[in-house]
Amino acid sequence: MIDKRLLREARRHSQWFLLIILLGLAVGICATLQADYLSRIISGVFLEGLRLQDVRDWLSILLVIAGGRVLSGWFLELAGHQLAFEIKRDLRQRLLDKILRMGPVAGASEQTGELTNLLLEGIENIEPYFARYLPQVCVTALIPLTILVSVFLRDKITMVILLITAPLIPVFMILIGKLAEKKSKQQWEYLSRVSGHFFDVLEGLTTLKLFGRSREQIKVIAAMSQGFSAATLSVLKIAFLSALVLELVATISTALVAVGIGLRLLYSQIYFKEALFVLLLTPDFFLPLRQLGSQFHAGLSGVSAAERIYGLLNRDFTPAKFGDRTFAEEADCTVAVEAVSFCYPDRDKAALKRVSFVLKPGEKTALIGPSGAGKSTLVNLLIGFLVQQEGSIKVNGVRLQDFSLLEWQKQIALVPQTPHLFCCSVADNIRMGDETATLAAVVTAAQAAGAHDFIQALPARYDTILGDGGQALSGGEVKRIALARAFLKNAPLLILDEATTGLDPYNEKLLDESVDRLMQDKTVLIIAHRLSTVRSADQIVVLAGGQVQESGTHHELIEQKGAYYTMLNGFQGSL
Numbered sequence: 001m002i003d004k005r006l007l008r009e010a011r012r013h014s015q016w017f018l019l020i021i022l023l024g025l026a027v028g029i030c031a032t033l034q035a036d037y038l039s040r041i042i043s044g045v046f047l048e049g050l051r052l053q054d055v056r057d058w059l060s061i062l063l064v065i066a067g068g069r070v071l072s073g074w075f076l077e078l079a080g081h082q083l084a085f086e087i088k089r090d091l092r093q094r095l096l097d098k099i100l101r102m103g104p105v106a107g108a109s110e111q112t113g114e115l116t117n118l119l120l121e122g123i124e125n126i127e128p129y130f131a132r133y134l135p136q137v138c139v140t141a142l143i144p145l146t147i148l149v150s151v152f153l154r155d156k157i158t159m160v161i162l163l164i165t166a167p168l169i170p171v172f173m174i175l176i177g178k179l180a181e182k183k184s185k186q187q188w189e190y191l192s193r194v195s196g197h198f199f200d201v202l203e204g205l206t207t208l209k210l211f212g213r214s215r216e217q218i219k220v221i222a223a224m225s226q227g228f229s230a231a232t233l234s235v236l237k238i239a240f241l242s243a244l245v246l247e248l249v250a251t252i253s254t255a256l257v258a259v260g261i262g263l264r265l266l267y268s269q270i271y272f273k274e275a276l277f278v279l280l281l282t283p284d285f286f287l288p289l290r291q292l293g294s295q296f297h298a299g300l301s302g303v304s305a306a307e308r309i310y311g312l313l314n315r316d317f318t319p320a321k322f323g324d325r326t327f328a329e330e331a332d333c334t335v336a337v338e339a340v341s342f343c344y345p346d347r348d349k350a351a352l353k354r355v356s357f358v359l360k361p362g363e364k365t366a367l368i369g370p371s372g373a374g375k376s377t378l379v380n381l382l383i384g385f386l387v388q389q390e391g392s393i394k395v396n397g398v399r400l401q402d403f404s405l406l407e408w409q410k411q412i413a414l415v416p417q418t419p420h421l422f423c424c425s426v427a428d429n430i431r432m433g434d435e436t437a438t439l440a441a442v443v444t445a446a447q448a449a450g451a452h453d454f455i456q457a458l459p460a461r462y463d464t465i466l467g468d469g470g471q472a473l474s475g476g477e478v479k480r481i482a483l484a485r486a487f488l489k490n491a492p493l494l495i496l497d498e499a500t501t502g503l504d505p506y507n508e509k510l511l512d513e514s515v516d517r518l519m520q521d522k523t524v525l526i527i528a529h530r531l532s533t534v535r536s537a538d539q540i541v542v543l544a545g546g547q548v549q550e551s552g553t554h555h556e557l558i559e560q561k562g563a564y565y566t567m568l569n570g571f572q573g574s575l
């Protein structure tokens with residue numbers, strides 16, 4: 001059960017792979033020499049009447065060989081672990097790169113829990129494959145071969161018995177392996193499903209509690225866990241069965257060799273020294289094959305994990321083409337969206353149809369529309385996470401795709417509706433806006449965002465760890481950290497997704513003041529949900545069904561008595 005893709009990984013780290021092969025060969029040669037010297041010493045002392053001092057040199061050599069065998073085995077294990085470590089690091093890096101290249105939109109099709117499971121558990125399952133299974137395969141290929149050659153030189157009959165019985169073990173292993181592979185895949189699928197579901201439940205715990213559905217989830221998780229434990233048990237059953245079959249075949253084969261040698265000794269058809277040599281080597285011949293059987297499970301879980309890992313690594317994904325134009329320092333930013341249409345690959349209906357408007361420096365544009373109107377799609381196009389199929393987006397008269405994507409994204413400060421806090425200090429969380437910023441600059445940004453006071457009250461102030469497992473913050477405080485990031489980034493285009501959840505009036509006022517400060521002299525696009533924001537906008541773009549219904553100032557749109565007017569009449573706190 002050698003997976004070609006995993007073997008290719010091993011070849012990338014050829015120095016370790018080669019070392020494993022050499023050490024496997026060394027173990028084989030040591031085993032043969034050990035049997036040779038042991039048989040010489042025993043037959044010399046017991047049959048040829050040699051004294052201890054006559055065999056002293058042989059004994060010393062035997063000790064060196066035994067030491068060499070132990071050391072080779074030990075280094076073999078070490079080399080296997082080192083190879084596994086290098087490959088795991090490499091694969092984890094490539095998986096993360098792929099996920100990052102796919103970006104949040106394409107990557108959204110993956111379940112978070114399943115991805116976490118793949119990055120942690122999946123990669124860890126690769127370890128036993130390289131640390132135990134692959135070295136064992138090398139040892140199994142090399143030791144019996146070395147022994148077979150040396151047995152061939154001394155006793156051809158035993159060699160024939162070994163040659164006939166040895167292939168039985170791999171044949172049984174392949175037969176059992178076919179059965180086990182399916183079960184192991186099932187086990188992995190169960191594990192992925194359980195982790196994915198568990199993650200979803202944790203994320204949606206508040207909703208489940210509020211709707212009184214959390215108890216049902218306990219039952220669902222219990223049922224899924226039971227499925228997983230049943231799948232694990234059936235894999236283990238096969239692993240035990242395979243170990244039993246292999247032990248049986250190895251024992252019967254050893255017995256065959258022993259009986260043959262015993263009979264030939266009885267009829268004086270073989271010398272005692274040769275017979276002892278062959279007898280000592282026979283268990284060593286079968287040992288690697290039996291050990292391979294016990295490592296079979298390690299190999300199997302590695303191959304199952306590889307399926308998922310390469311499934312994601314080889315996923316078709318062609319990143320949109322961007323050019324290499326850069327931006328002049330401190331340039332203003334005029335963004336013209338011209339007849340832009342976009343349809344998601346798996347959808348028949350376009351999410352955006354011939355959308356046009358212009359964002360100007362120093363102006364605030366409010367984008368409004370019902371759920372599913374296409375607001376987030378439009379923002380993703382502006383950020384460069386998606387690329388339109390028709391129309392164009394021009395920045396200062398140049399096609400967006402002509403700029404370098406990284407350069408373009410440096411020109412944007414995004415304040416999402418629910419900002420994400422990373423598991424690092426408050427200062428480093430704010431530094432997401434500019435990783436080179438000094439602490440003084442971070443504090444200034446926090447002050448401008450109205451975050452300084454609450455940060456000062458945190459246990460370790462700017463060093464307080466936030467995010468998963470860190471200090472929890474309120475919705476308003478998280479938003480202010482996100483604003484501080486945007487202040488620090490000081491980018492010419494500001495995209496702000498207004499929170500739909502109501503903050504208390506005091507916090508709302510504080511945030512509004514910070515946002516107003518942040519917007520000064522910038523090109524601003526707000527996905528607006530509050531009437532006060534929309535009223536104060538220089539331009540309102542009303543989006544519905546992926547199309548711009550109308551655009552203009554608050555007063556112009558009121559006079560038109562169109563979609564905006566109708567929305568305002570139905571307004572009940574938020575748009």
Ligand SMILES: Nc1ncnc2c1ncn2[C@@H]1O[C@H](COP(=O)(O)OP(=O)(O)OP(=O)(O)O)[C@@H](O)[C@H]1O
Nearest residue numbers: 105108344347351370371372373374375376377378
């Ligand atoms: N990743 C996606 N894959 C396929 N279709 C999508 C995807 N994201 C959004 N859509 C679809 O595109 C349309 C526009 O969605 P979009 O999220 O842009 O609307 P929205 O105005 O931002 O909605 P909301 O205010 O609820 O966030 C919807 O019909 C939605 O179902």
